[in-house]
Amino acid sequence: MSARSAETLAIGSELLGPSRLDTNGLYLSRRLGERGFTVRFRTAVGDDPDDLRSAFDVAIRRSDVVVATGGLGPTVDDLTREAVAGLLGLPLEEDLAVLAGIEARFRSLGLVMPPRNRRQAEVPRGAVVLPNPLGTAPGLLLRHQDRTIALLPGVPAEMRAMVDAALLPLLGTTGERFVDRVLRIAGLGESEVDRRLLDVHRDRGPVEWTILAMVGQIEIHLRQKVEEKAAAPDVERLDAAIAAVLGAHLFGRDDATLESVIGDLLLRRGAKLAVAESLTGGAVARRITGVPGASRYFRGGVVAYSDDAKRDLAAVPEAVLREHGAVSEPAALGMAAGIAARLGADWGLATTGYAGPEGGDTAHPPGTVFLAVAGPGLRRARALTLPGDRSQVQERSTTAALDYLRRALLEAGA
Amino acid sequence: MSARSAETLAIGSELLGPSRLDTNGLYLSRRLGERGFTVRFRTAVGDDPDDLRSAFDVAIRRSDVVVATGGLGPTVDDLTREAVAGLLGLPLEEDLAVLAGIEARFRSLGLVMPPRNRRQAEVPRGAVVLPNPLGTAPGLLLRHQDRTIALLPGVPAEMRAMVDAALLPLLGTTGERFVDRVLRIAGLGESEVDRRLLDVHRDRGPVEWTILAMVGQIEIHLRQKVEEKAAAPDVERLDAAIAAVLGAHLFGRDDATLESVIGDLLLRRGAKLAVAESLTGGAVARRITGVPGASRYFRGGVVAYSDDAKRDLAAVPEAVLREHGAVSEPAALGMAAGIAARLGADWGLATTGYAGPEGGDTAHPPGTVFLAVAGPGLRRARALTLPGDRSQVQERSTTAALDYLRRALLEAGA
Numbered sequence: 001m002s003a004r005s006a007e008t009l010a011i012g013s014e015l016l017g018p019s020r021l022d023t024n025g026l027y028l029s030r031r032l033g034e035r036g037f038t039v040r041f042r043t044a045v046g047d048d049p050d051d052l053r054s055a056f057d058v059a060i061r062r063s064d065v066v067v068a069t070g071g072l073g074p075t076v077d078d079l080t081r082e083a084v085a086g087l088l089g090l091p092l093e094e095d096l097a098v099l100a101g102i103e104a105r106f107r108s109l110g111l112v113m114p115p116r117n118r119r120q121a122e123v124p125r126g127a128v129v130l131p132n133p134l135g136t137a138p139g140l141l142l143r144h145q146d147r148t149i150a151l152l153p154g155v156p157a158e159m160r161a162m163v164d165a166a167l168l169p170l171l172g173t174t175g176e177r178f179v180d181r182v183l184r185i186a187g188l189g190e191s192e193v194d195r196r197l198l199d200v201h202r203d204r205g206p207v208e209w210t211i212l213a214m215v216g217q218i219e220i221h222l223r224q225k226v227e228e229k230a231a232a233p234d235v236e237r238l239d240a241a242i243a244a245v246l247g248a249h250l251f252g253r254d255d256a257t258l259e260s261v262i263g264d265l266l267l268r269r270g271a272k273l274a275v276a277e278s279l280t281g282g283a284v285a286r287r288i289t290g291v292p293g294a295s296r297y298f299r300g301g302v303v304a305y306s307d308d309a310k311r312d313l314a315a316v317p318e319a320v321l322r323e324h325g326a327v328s329e330p331a332a333l334g335m336a337a338g339i340a341a342r343l344g345a346d347w348g349l350a351t352t353g354y355a356g357p358e359g360g361d362t363a364h365p366p367g368t369v370f371l372a373v374a375g376p377g378l379r380r381a382r383a384l385t386l387p388g389d390r391s392q393v394q395e396r397s398t399t400a401a402l403d404y405l406r407r408a409l410l411e412a413g414a
Numbered sequence: 415m416s417a418r419s420a421e422t423l424a425i426g427s428e429l430l431g432p433s434r435l436d437t438n439g440l441y442l443s444r445r446l447g448e449r450g451f452t453v454r455f456r457t458a459v460g461d462d463p464d465d466l467r468s469a470f471d472v473a474i475r476r477s478d479v480v481v482a483t484g485g486l487g488p489t490v491d492d493l494t495r496e497a498v499a500g501l502l503g504l505p506l507e508e509d510l511a512v513l514a515g516i517e518a519r520f521r522s523l524g525l526v527m528p529p530r531n532r533r534q535a536e537v538p539r540g541a542v543v544l545p546n547p548l549g550t551a552p553g554l555l556l557r558h559q560d561r562t563i564a565l566l567p568g569v570p571a572e573m574r575a576m577v578d579a580a581l582l583p584l585l586g587t588t589g590e591r592f593v594d595r596v597l598r599i600a601g602l603g604e605s606e607v608d609r610r611l612l613d614v615h616r617d618r619g620p621v622e623w624t625i626l627a628m629v630g631q632i633e634i635h636l637r638q639k640v641e642e643k644a645a646a647p648d649v650e651r652l653d654a655a656i657a658a659v660l661g662a663h664l665f666g667r668d669d670a671t672l673e674s675v676i677g678d679l680l681l682r683r684g685a686k687l688a689v690a691e692s693l694t695g696g697a698v699a700r701r702i703t704g705v706p707g708a709s710r711y712f713r714g715g716v717v718a719y720s721d722d723a724k725r726d727l728a729a730v731p732e733a734v735l736r737e738h739g740a741v742s743e744p745a746a747l748g749m750a751a752g753i754a755a756r757l758g759a760d761w762g763l764a765t766t767g768y769a770g771p772e773g774g775d776t777a778h779p780p781g782t783v784f785l786a787v788a789g790p791g792l793r794r795a796r797a798l799t800l801p802g803d804r805s806q807v808q809e810r811s812t813t814a815a816l817d818y819l820r821r822a823l824l825e826a827g828a
Contacts, residue, residue: 013622014624014626015456016443016453016454016455016456017440017443017444017447017624017635017637018440018441018443018444018447018594019440019596019626019633019635020440020626021435021436021437021439021440022435023435025435025458026432026433026434026435027432029430029431029432030431030432033431033432039430040430040459040460040462040465041430041457041458041459041465041469042429042430042457042458043455043456043457043458044439044455044456044457045454045455046454048454051454051455054476055455058472062468180431180432182433208427210427210428210431212428212434221428221431221433223431275717277696280700281699281700281702281703281704281708282691282696282697282698282699282700282702282703282715282717283696283700284696285695285696285699285700285717286694286695286696286697286699286700288695288696289695289696289717289719289808290695290804290805290808292770292771292772292804293772294695294719295719295720295772295773298719299719299720299722299723300716300717300718300719300720300723300727301696301716301717301719302714302715302716302717302727303689303696303699303703303714303715303716303717304714305703305708305709305712305713305714305715306709306713306714306757308713308757308758309713309714309757312756312757313714313716313727313756313757342726342727343720343722343723343726343727344722356706357706358706358707358709359709390704390706391704394703394704
């Protein structure tokens with residue numbers, strides 16, 4: 001047995017417009033990958049008979065396993081069954097057991113099956129019916145020469161349940177699986193990460209290595225194909241090597257976020273946090289409080305958009321604001337120390353600056369940002385000049401502020 | 415001339431894994447649609463020479479216009495140029511003007527061009543170079559028989575700028591265009607919107623009608639194909655009919671957001687806003703301050719996560735907290751009125767509740783939320799019980815709070 005190639009088709013004209021993406025493909029990639037199937041193409045196609053036929057024709061020619069989602073509903077727009085049956089030269093036949101199941105489902109909801117749902121009981125000759133415990137549209141599995149074609153409903157919850165319960169067992173195993181690891185990095189740009197990891201990357205062996213730049217952070221995605229029950233020693237080796245090179249720049253793995261790491265550090269130290277934000281406008285607090293259990297270490301925060309608010313809410317001395325202005329290092333330090341004192345927190349984190357497009361002056365154009373941290377025996381601030389439009393400056397400032405706090409917490413020790 | 419078919423290819427192995435979707439396709443669908451090009455397929459393909467060749471071969475056979483994004487970088491993984499040149503039998507030639515541009519870009523950043531970036535100056539013979547004002551990878555436009563193939567970088571900001579400045583003018587016009595309209599609705603569920611608009615939907619004529627449910631809001635997408643310079647009378651007719659049926663539930667069109675509508679209402683009234691948040695944790699302030707110019711009407715806010723913070727920052731009377739608890743209608747009203755008074759704002763908006771998974775009790779399970787608004791001569795609060803996990807409850811509460819304020823501002827008149 002060896003790994004096989006897969007591709008996914010997402011069916012529905014709404015998936016080709018300006019507002020909707022095929023999210024089912026993510027789930028299919030993950031579950032197929034765990035079984036050792038490599039997804040090589042992911043295609044969205046509309047509810048058009050010719051286009052559907054073209055998409056299935058192409059997919060069946062080039063991939064061992066084709067998984068399509070959508071187009072199995074009862075309306076005239078739902079053409080997946082017809083397209084595949086036509087392409088493979090199979091007659092559609094009413095399956096009485098499927099029909100009875102659909103009727104029973106409507107009865108259980110106190111309804112009579114509308115006539116149009118009868119179409120959902122039509123099955124291409126020879127297809128295996130995949131039961132749908134959550135909806136009326138059954139799935140279908142066809143074998144064509146050495147290819148496997150699965151048709152699933154597009155409703156995510158129905159699709160997921162059917163993949164796990166019916167499709168994966170029928171697909172069997174390739175004897176292999178993919179092991180995935182995400183390493184999360186803050187405080188370094190993509191090219192700097194690249195440069196520092198040149199030697200590690202060269203020795204990556206059989207591991208696929210993808211580097212992704214997000215706003216204010218970098219991800220390295222490692223993937224190794226191993227035998228079904230085997231560990232992934234190269235992934236572990238690379239993980240350790242990357243950690244050794246990047247040190248504190250590597251802040252977490254897989255689902256970790258800067259804010260979840262900060263939460264762990266605060267809990268371990270038994271410490272409380274408060275924040276005072278200007279240009280980030282609540283985004284720092286929002287990320288901190290997005291972590292379940294944040295109330296155990298987060299006291300609260302202020303969004304001090306006006307000078308008055310900086311003075312009244314964050315307890316920044318009037319003299320500091322008058323002398324240095326609200327967008328200054330002293331003001332940031334005053335906000336961090338002031339909010340911590342005010343809310344009885346051990347740590348205070350503050351942001352001030354100009355996000356643009358309004359505000360600022362020649363010396364302080366939009367993108368000028370000051371961060372400050374106040375903690376036990378510690379007060380520090382830094383200035384940043386960030387590129388991008390308003391929302392990018394806000395997002396980068398937020399990430400930079402969280403990372404600044406994380407490093408201060410790390411240094412402060414356990 | 416008649417409308418032509420288009421398809422998009424998103425290139426990069428990371429787009430086939432479990433964590434990343436091709437968002438560039440949304441922008442391309444919109445901009446191509448405005449010119450009358452119908453996107454019929456949207457495919458993601460990895461950085462594999464054979465797969466790339468297969469994807470381009472299929473696309474060029476079946477679509478008039480093929481727009482590919484990604485794979486134009488300087489690394490060995492970037493294979494788009496080679497794949498297309500190989501498929502079409504075109505030699506790659508170094509373009510000295512492109513090379514000079516890349517070198518100049520590095521120089522302007524105080525850097526010397528690394529040798530590997532030289533690859534980005536290779537151009538398939540006969541291709542038109544599309545300048546990239548924001549990055550080093552130029553785009554390429556090829557004509558092959560009656561097909562047009564565009565290769566663009568995958569970085570969204572670079573791609574967008576090049577589509578608008580270079581690609582669309584070169585694609586010319588189909589003689590038709592799609593007119594798109596998004597109607598944004600808050601405060602009603604999808605099935606209720608469906609029910610109320612049954613008659614309007616029946617009379618939709620030639621307009622494509624898609625209804626999308628987001629967290630806490632509903633969108634209706636209308637699309638009509640018309641001649642290039644023509645208006646879209648059916649879109650206007652449906653817009654007016656939907657507005658008449660839904661009244662204040664319809665809060666905006668196209669790019670409007672609840673927070674941008676709130677900003678307009680506050681500016682028109684010359685009024686200032688302050689917010690006090692508990693379970694939304696800064697998300698309300700974050701959305702308000704995401705609107706450019708928010709400093710003209712937003713005074714600031716507090717994230718009052720602890721009882722102390724509700725009392726000290728939002729000026730909620732101790733007696734209210736003692737008697738009713740922090741998750742109560744009186745506490746919400748106290749927070750809204752307290753923060754407005756404290757920051758000298760005309761309007762105060764407050765949220766309190768349990769987002770889960772921790773907190774709450776039998777009478778107040780996670781999902782219990784109180785909203786309050788205080789304005790000139792107005793104080794009101796409402797209780798909500800929201801479904802979902804922590805992040806869904808936070809997001810729904812935030813949207814509900816913004817909508818609650820919007821309706822109060824509307825009632826208060828101009």
